[in-house]
Amino acid sequence: xxxxxxxxxxxxxxxxxxxxxxxxxRNAVAxxxxxxxSFDVYPPEIRGFGKCISRVRIxxxxxxxxxxxxxxxxxxxxxxxxxxxGEVRPDGAVIFESQPVATVAExxxxxxxxxxxxxxYGIPLRELSEKSTGGGRSRNLVVLGYIAGLLGLAAExxxxxxxxKFTKQGSEVVSRNQAGFxxxxxxxxxxxxxxxxxxxxxxxxxxxxxxxxLSGNAAVxxxxxxxxxxxxFGYPITPATSIMERLAVALPKRGARLLQTEDEISAMAASxxxxxxxxxxxxxxxxxxxxxxxxxIGLATMAEVPCVVFVSQRGGPSTGMPTKTEQSDLxxxxxxxxxxxxxxxxxxxxxxxxxxxxxxxxxxxxxxxxPVIVLLDLYLSNRYETVTLAVSGPPFNLxxxxxxxxxxxxxxxxxxxxxxxxxxxxxxPGDAGCMHVITGLEHNELGRPSDQEEMHAAMxxxxxxxxxxxxxxxxxxxxxxxxxxxxxxxxxxxWGSTFGECLEAMFMAQAEGIPCAAMKVVMLxxxxxxxxxxxxxxxxVVLVPECNYEGQFAxxxxxxxxxxxxxxxxxxxxxxxxxxxxxxxxxLARGAVTAIAS
Amino acid sequence: xxxxxxxxxxxxxxxxxxxxxxxGNQAAEGLxxxxxxxxxxxxxxxxxxxxxxxxxxxxxxxHKDWRELQSHSAxxxxxxxxxxxxxxxxxxxxxxxxxxxxxxxxPITYDTLLVATGGRSYLxxxxxxxxxxxxxxxxxxxxMAVKKALPDRGTVVMLGGDMIGLDLARTLLSIxxxxxxVTHETTFWPHQVTPEVRMEFLNVLRDMGMDVxxxxxxxxxxxxxPGTAGLPARRVVFRQGGDxxxxxxMPFYGLxxxxxxxxxxxxxxxxxxxxxxxxxxxxNHIFAAGDVCQIWSEQEHAYRFYYGYQNVxxxxxxxxxxxxxxxxxxxxxxxxxxxxxxxxxxxxxxWAYD
Ligand SMILES: Cc1cc2nc3c(=O)[nH]c(=O)nc-3n(C[C@H](O)[C@H](O)[C@H](O)COP(=O)(O)OP(=O)(O)OC[C@H]3O[C@@H](n4cnc5c(N)ncnc54)[C@H](O)[C@@H]3O)c2cc1C
Numbered sequence: 001x002x003x004x005x006x007x008x009x010x011x012x013x014x015x016x017x018x019x020x021x022x023x024x025x026r027n028a029v030a031x032x033x034x035x036x037x038s039f040d041v042y043p044p045e046i047r048g049f050g051k052c053i054s055r056v057r058i059x060x061x062x063x064x065x066x067x068x069x070x071x072x073x074x075x076x077x078x079x080x081x082x083x084x085x086g087e088v089r090p091d092g093a094v095i096f097e098s099q100p101v102a103t104v105a106e107x108x109x110x111x112x113x114x115x116x117x118x119x120x121y122g123i124p125l126r127e128l129s130e131k132s133t134g135g136g137r138s139r140n141l142v143v144l145g146y147i148a149g150l151l152g153l154a155a156e157x158x159x160x161x162x163x164x165k166f167t168k169q170g171s172e173v174v175s176r177n178q179a180g181f182x183x184x185x186x187x188x189x190x191x192x193x194x195x196x197x198x199x200x201x202x203x204x205x206x207x208x209x210x211x212x213x214l215s216g217n218a219a220v221x222x223x224x225x226x227x228x229x230x231x232x233f234g235y236p237i238t239p240a241t242s243i244m245e246r247l248a249v250a251l252p253k254r255g256a257r258l259l260q261t262e263d264e265i266s267a268m269a270a271s272x273x274x275x276x277x278x279x280x281x282x283x284x285x286x287x288x289x290x291x292x293x294x295x296x297i298g299l300a301t302m303a304e305v306p307c308v309v310f311v312s313q314r315g316g317p318s319t320g321m322p323t324k325t326e327q328s329d330l331x332x333x334x335x336x337x338x339x340x341x342x343x344x345x346x347x348x349x350x351x352x353x354x355x356x357x358x359x360x361x362x363x364x365x366x367x368x369x370x371p372v373i374v375l376l377d378l379y380l381s382n383r384y385e386t387v388t389l390a391v392s393g394p395p396f397n398l399x400x401x402x403x404x405x406x407x408x409x410x411x412x413x414x415x416x417x418x419x420x421x422x423x424x425x426x427x428x429p430g431d432a433g434c435m436h437v438i439t440g441l442e443h444n445e446l447g448r449p450s451d452q453e454e455m456h457a458a459m460x461x462x463x464x465x466x467x468x469x470x471x472x473x474x475x476x477x478x479x480x481x482x483x484x485x486x487x488x489x490x491x492x493x494x495w496g497s498t499f500g501e502c503l504e505a506m507f508m509a510q511a512e513g514i515p516c517a518a519m520k521v522v523m524l525x526x527x528x529x530x531x532x533x534x535x536x537x538x539x540x541v542v543l544v545p546e547c548n549y550e551g552q553f554a555x556x557x558x559x560x561x562x563x564x565x566x567x568x569x570x571x572x573x574x575x576x577x578x579x580x581x582x583x584x585x586x587x588l589a590r591g592a593v594t595a596i597a598s
Numbered sequence: 599x600x601x602x603x604x605x606x607x608x609x610x611x612x613x614x615x616x617x618x619x620x621x622g623n624q625a626a627e628g629l630x631x632x633x634x635x636x637x638x639x640x641x642x643x644x645x646x647x648x649x650x651x652x653x654x655x656x657x658x659x660x661h662k663d664w665r666e667l668q669s670h671s672a673x674x675x676x677x678x679x680x681x682x683x684x685x686x687x688x689x690x691x692x693x694x695x696x697x698x699x700x701x702x703x704x705p706i707t708y709d710t711l712l713v714a715t716g717g718r719s720y721l722x723x724x725x726x727x728x729x730x731x732x733x734x735x736x737x738x739x740x741x742m743a744v745k746k747a748l749p750d751r752g753t754v755v756m757l758g759g760d761m762i763g764l765d766l767a768r769t770l771l772s773i774x775x776x777x778x779x780v781t782h783e784t785t786f787w788p789h790q791v792t793p794e795v796r797m798e799f800l801n802v803l804r805d806m807g808m809d810v811x812x813x814x815x816x817x818x819x820x821x822x823x824p825g826t827a828g829l830p831a832r833r834v835v836f837r838q839g840g841d842x843x844x845x846x847x848m849p850f851y852g853l854x855x856x857x858x859x860x861x862x863x864x865x866x867x868x869x870x871x872x873x874x875x876x877x878x879x880x881x882n883h884i885f886a887a888g889d890v891c892q893i894w895s896e897q898e899h900a901y902r903f904y905y906g907y908q909n910v911x912x913x914x915x916x917x918x919x920x921x922x923x924x925x926x927x928x929x930x931x932x933x934x935x936x937x938x939x940x941x942x943x944x945x946x947x948x949w950a951y952d
Contacts, residue, residue, distance in 0.1 A: 090672070097702070098686070104704040111686045111702070112639075117672035120645055120685040122702070192739035194645060194664060 003060035004034060004200045007067045008147060010054045010140075011084055012076030014043055017140035021076075022054025024165060025144055028157040030213040030386050033202040035062040037500075039383040041574070042323060051080040060200060062386060064350065064500035068577050071197045072151075074143050076125075078110040085110060090117040093150075093195045095143060098122030101136070119195045121150075128183045138180030145181035149188025151199055155181070209388045216354040216380040219387060220284070220310055221246035223358025225254070226394035230279040232258045233270040235289065238322040239378040240312040243284040264289035268296035268309070275305040276438060278428030280362055284310035287329045288319065290336060290373075297371050298337040301463065303438040304416065304424065306365035306372075306401075310358070313377040315573050324573030325378035327496050328548035333373045334525050334556070342464050344368065345525040347375040349499035351385035353522065359396035360476050367400040367473070368466050369426060375524070377547070379575050380497040395475060401426055407433030414445040418458055422466030467526045479528045481535055483510060483517035489589045491539030492518040493532070493565065495553050498545055498576050505581035514589040524553075527560050536563050541588045543568055545581050611636040613921060614698055614706055616688050616859075617714035618642030619651075620907060621888030621914040623669065625712050628918025630678045636922075638680045639706065641698065643687045646738060647672065652907065652951050654741040655769040658748075664738045688715075691863040693881050709883065710921045713860060713871055714914065716889040717853030720784070725757075725849065728822035731832060732757075733848050735766060747831070747846050751775060755834050755844035757819060760787035761948045763850025764803070768943065771807050778809040778842055780819060780834065787852035788905045788948065789936050799936050802944050816840060822847055855890045855903075868892055872901050875927040877917045885921055887913035893928055907951035908932040 008025060012018035019040050026038045037057045043050020055066050069089035075081030075096040088094055096110045114120050123146055125139040132138070141162065148158055159178055166174045214222060220243050224232070232251060234244040244258065251258045261267040267283040274281035285293065290311050300307050313329040315321025333345045344364050348357040354376060361372040401423075407413055415436035417424045424445075427434030437447035442459060444450040471478055483506050490509065494502040499520040509516040519535045521528065536542050536557075544554040545568040554567045568584050570576055613629050615622045618640050629638050649667040656662060675682055687701040691713075697705040719734055733744045748754065753776040756763050764786070767777045779785070786799065800810050813819065817837030825831045830843040855870040865879045866872040871886035873879050874894050879886055888910045892901035904913075908931045919926045934947030 100702055102703070104702060106705050106707060109686075109700070109702055109704045111700075112681065112683050112704075112706075114684065115672065116647055116675040116682055122685040192742060194739075 002198070002200060004198070005057070005059045005063070006072070006151070006197055006199065007055060007057040007070040008072045008074070009056075009070040009084070009087065010074045010076065010143070011081040012052050012140070013049050013080055014052055015049070016052065016076040017137070018052040018076055019054050020165070021140035021144050022056055024141075024158060024161050025054075025147070026056045026384050027161045027213055028148075029056070029058045029153070030211065031157040031161065032154065033211075034058045034199075035060065035211075035386045036213060037063050037066060037383060037385045039066055039379060039575070051077075053080075053084065058199075060202065064503040065578055066575065068579050071195070072147060074147070075110045076139060076143065078104075078108060082108075082110055082113045085113050085118075086115065088115070088118050091119065091195055093119045093121055093197065095121045095123060095146065097125045097139070099124040099127045101126060121146075121191065123184075123187060125184075128187060129180050132179040132183035133176045135176075138177055141177045141180035142184035142187075145184025145186075146188035146191075147184075148181075149185040150191050150193055151188075151197060153199060155185050210391050211386050211388050213384055214351055214355070214387050215242070215382060215384045216348075216351050216376055217242040217312070217382070218246060219351045219354035220358045220374070220376070220381075221250060223355040223396075224282060224362075225250050226355075227359040227362045227396045228280060228398055229282055229362070230256050231271075231274045231281045233261050233267040233274070233281070233283050234258070235261055235264045235267050235285070237264075237286045237289050239314055239381045240284040240286050240289075240310060240376075242381070243310055243312075264292040265296060268293040268300075268307075271307040271309075272296060272300045272303070272305050275300070275307040275365070276303070276429070280366075281306075282308040282310065282362075284312070286312050286314050286322075287316045287332065290329060290332055294332070294336040294338070297343065297373075298339055298341045299440045300371040301337065301341045301343050302339075302440050302442070304369040304463070305438065306362075306369055308358075308361045308365050308372050308374065310374045310376065312381040313375065315571070321573055323378070325497070325575060326548060326571060326573065327377055327498065327546050328550075328552065328571070329375065330495075330524065330548065330552040330556070333375050340460055340463070342467055343371040343373060343525065344467060344470050344523070345373045345375060346523050347496040348380065348522065349494075349496060349520045351380070351383065352387045354380060355387060355389075356395070356476075357522070359394060360473070363397050363400040364470050364473055364476075366426075368423060368470055369401070370463075370467060375496060377497050383497075397474070407431075409433075412446075415447045416443060416445045416459065416462070418445060418462055421469055422462040422464075423469070424462075471523065471526055471528055476523075478523040479519055479521045479531045479535075481517055481519045481531075482506065484515050485517075487538055487540075488515040488517045489540045490514060490516050490585045491535060491542045492516070492581065492585070493521065493535065493542050493544050493553075493557065494518065495521045495524060495546065498547055501576045501578045501581055502545055504578045505585055508578070508582050509585045509589070512586070514585060516585060516589075521553075524556070527556070529560060532557065533561055533563075536561065536565075541566055543581070543584055543588060545570075545576050545584070547571060547576055612707060612709045613638045613712070614708035614710075615640045615712045615714055616642075616698065617712075617716060617888065617890070618644055618648050618682060618684070619714060619716045619888060620910045621714035621716070621917070622712065623648045624911045624914025625714065625887060625918040625921070626680045627678070628915050629922060630680060632918060632922040632924075638678075640680060640682045641686060641688055641700070641706065642682065642684050644737065645685045647675065647682060647684070649738060650951070651736070652765075652949070654735065654738065655766045657738075657741050657745055658766075658769050658773055658775075667738065688859045690859050691865075691884070693863045693865065693884065696883060711884045712917050712921060713857075713879075713884065713886040713890055714888045714917075715856040715859075717855045719762075719849060720851040720854045721849050722851060724818070724820065725822065731822040731824065731847065733846050735762065735848055735850070744846055744848065748775065749845055752845035753778060753830055753843065755780065755832065755842055755847045757813075757834070757847065757849045758782040758787070758851035759785040760850045760852045761789065761946055763848065764944060765949055766848075767803075767808060768806065776809065777807075778811060778844060779803060780811045780816070780842070781813040782818075782851060784850075784852040786936060788903070789946065791936060795936060799944055802938060802942070806943055811842065853889060857890060868901055870901075870903060875929075876920050876925065877913060877928060878920060885917045887917040904928075904930055906932040906948050
């Protein structure tokens with residue numbers, strides 16, 4: 001039996017409940033046991049008439065990226081949906097409002113734009129909503145019901161998610177929305193399904209794991225909680241804000257603290273202060289906030305204070321495109337802080353990775369006594385995936401580097417002792433006998449200011465070398481190769497959220513008979529030179545797809561390994577299309593030998 | 599000859615065709631070849647692109663996906679730049695503004711309009727309340743619904759028994775279903791038969807294995823009811839008493855032209871839309887073709903319907919020609935009466951298509 005692989009896209013205007021419907025859909029199918037990846041696109045305005053699209057891909061096994069073409073496309077607002085109607089695959093379904101409330105100007109109804117290869121389903125959404133709920137506002141629930149009825153999905157999971165979602169607004173709102181869903185469900189079940197979209201029944205779930213639905217930012221917040229974050233300081237900024245919002249609810253429940261500071265400089269400074277005091281501390285921001293934090297990150301590097309910074313990238317530079325995704329803060333994350341400011345930079349490639357990287361970031365920050373930047377982007381922050389968590393508990397080491405015990409009488413505490421691995425004994429203020437100075441000035445082993453040439457060289461080396469240990473950090477995937485083993489025609493080298501698209505492209509290329517492999521690089525600083533060099537040596541040609549204009553990761557790879565790569569650098573403000581990568585893979589596979597020769 | 603040719607200063611001619619059947623599609627093809635620059639739009643309340651409804655009975659013999667019934671692929675429409683607006687209903691035509699009004703309140707402007715909306719199955723008034731218990735047979739979806747409702751070797755009660763129904767009946771008999779025919783004046787529609795011929799062919803149907811109930815003698819059907827437990831799903835009740843059970847009850851009382859939306863357009867309508875042999879209505883910008891129109895017959899001095907695939911197709915071609923400035927006239931290409939095939943079974947020119 002064919003595995004389930006269905007993508008549903010809902011498109012409407014802000015206020016139509018498009019994103020809410022997408023949310024109910026993804027949660028309901030996840031509850032039914034399907035795997036989900038989902039991404040919402042919404043306008044920069046808080047509320048207005050901007051375009052909202054929620055895309056939900058539902059699969060039997062976890063998928064890694066959204067498909068370019070949806071199987072089912074819903075228009076809740078034709079003016080926004082018409083430009084997207086071509087995103088439906090041949091024989092796919094287009095569901096639209098057949099009874100709009102007002103007259104439609106000629107050419108402005110979606111029915112005239114549906115391609116001959118698509119199947120139109122004109123549904124009186126408003127009418128069904130009015131009849132079942134007394135108002136037209138539940139059109140989004142009606143359409144969800146219609147999809148469920150048409151595709152043969154059980155209503156129960158939808159109804160319980162609707163209840164959960166609206167319960168705060170009272171039982172009347174819950175039953176109204178459930179009634180809207182029911183009306184749509186009946187209409188859908190009574191409709192003859194012409195498109196070949198099928199849900200395949202699922203097997204029994206695995207007992208040793210629990211599957212939850214999380215967004216990237218929710219996964220970060222969950223990772224923070226499971227790593228026993230003590231304190232969070234933040235200043236709101238899209239697309240990182242929801243990390244703070246979630247922690248603002250979760251932390252106090254555990255007696256921990258969250259403070260909204262007056263700006264990003266304070267947030268970073270406070271995190272460093274908390275880290276200095278021995279607390280597990282973090283902040284979250286986006287590109288513009290990272291710029292403000294850069295001096296403080298240098299302080300944490302110099303003072304060797306653990307702290308974690310979650311950076312969710314958006315279109316830049318400056319205010320840029322706050323609600324569009326991009327991977328253009330890599331340089332800023334790696335090099336943004338003045339001086340030889342080395343620190344750890346890790347970038348998860350999916351939502352599960354967001355959870356792991358969040359928890360592991362604290363381990364690393366404490367173990368290597370350094371700032372750790374976790375680099376996400378809007379696509380990863382806002383996208384939802386089903387994530388498998390072990391029921392045995394969080395996979396994090398909460399004692400990665402406990403402050404050292406009290407000193408014995410006569411022992412001298414060297415906060416910055418030069419050791420073989422560069423890691424000095426950590427103490428926190430108040431530990432008996434461990435009085436020490438921390439400063440942004442270069443210092444000696446005791447922490448006293450020093451501008452001696454040898455000391456600066458030794459301390460610079462220490463700050464650099466200690467980070468290399470992170471490349472072997474326990475239970476952390478620094479880089480990983482997928483696809484064909486051995487020699488391949490095309491290798492896809494990728495980081496961050498674009499890796500999912502690379503993986504999908506690789507599977508498709510393999511299906512076409514192109515020998516192909518893909519490597520994700522999760523740790524960007526320090527850079528995993530050897531595995532990446534080995535991977536590149538196996539590839540006739542290496543393609544680096546990334547969502548920034550200059551090819552920042554390609555620069556990094558070429559700078560370190562001095563080997564040619566082919567760049568696929570794009571700034572569409574949206575995720576890199578799988579087809580764009582696949583097209584490039586095909587092109588390179590055809591001419592891979594000549595590409596090398598030239 | 600091509601009459602309409604857009605030059606840079608003249609906007610392309612807007613042809614709108616209501617109806618996605620044989621006539622509409624034949625006309626679209628003709629319009630495209632005669633006016634390569636024209637904008638050709640077909641509007642239909644069907645979800646699917648044009649498919650061969652004559653093949654629907656075959657669904658009962660073997661599984662056929664709707665794609666296998668389609669007359670043209672989606673690519674055909676793209677290649678020929680024929681826009682098909684599907685799953686929308688035309689509610690009115692404003693001949694003054696030259697606009698077609700769609701149910702979702704969008705106007706579509708035309709320079710020349712072809713009405714090719716065919717007919718829908720006729721249902722006697724007394725059965726209107728039982729509609730939900732009857733299975734129609736006009737579309738792929740409806741045919742599949744019948745297939746789903748009909749058990750293996752199940753019973754179909756056919757009310758009326760027009761030639762569309764009898765075509766299905768011969769397929770059902772061939773797969774060992776039981777067919778009960780309740781006769782009506784529309785039995786053998788659109789053939790007009792004398793009482794003798796009617797008798798003869800009812801006997802042919804009996805010989806083929808059909809159960810024939812004389813509907814008139816039974817006083818006509820008064821109601822359809824859900825069947826009771828342990829019996830087939832439907833019960834057909836006769837006025838004179840008595841009943842018959844079936845798994846599916848299907849009305850086949852012939853077609854009535856789909857013209858409601860043309861009321862108020864100023865176009866002359868009797869039962870169908872009235873046209874001359876050039877298929878032009880009394881409005882110079884509106885043509886009609888196919889089952890929806892009644893064509894003036896000089897011989898009979900009356901407007902009459904011409905059914906059958908070849909006739910309807912010929913009408914589509916004539917309409918396209920005349921909509922682009924031609925001067926062609928419809929001439930009947932297919933006529934004929936009931937006959938028997940080599941096995942002694944009923945046959946009809948109505949069932950012929952190419
Ligand atoms: C199952 C079946 C079997 C048949 N078998 C035969 C046969 O064997 N021999 C034969 O001669 N005839 C047969 N017929 C009849 C045959 O379909 C017609 O004679 C012929 O197709 C008429 O073609 P047409 O183009 O005039 O109309 P149709 O094919 O009926 O097409 C009319 C179109 O108009 C659309 N339409 C109607 N009203 C509206 C509206 N208000 N808004 C938008 N769209 C509208 C319909 O959806 C349809 O697409 C059969 C019909 C059926 C249903």
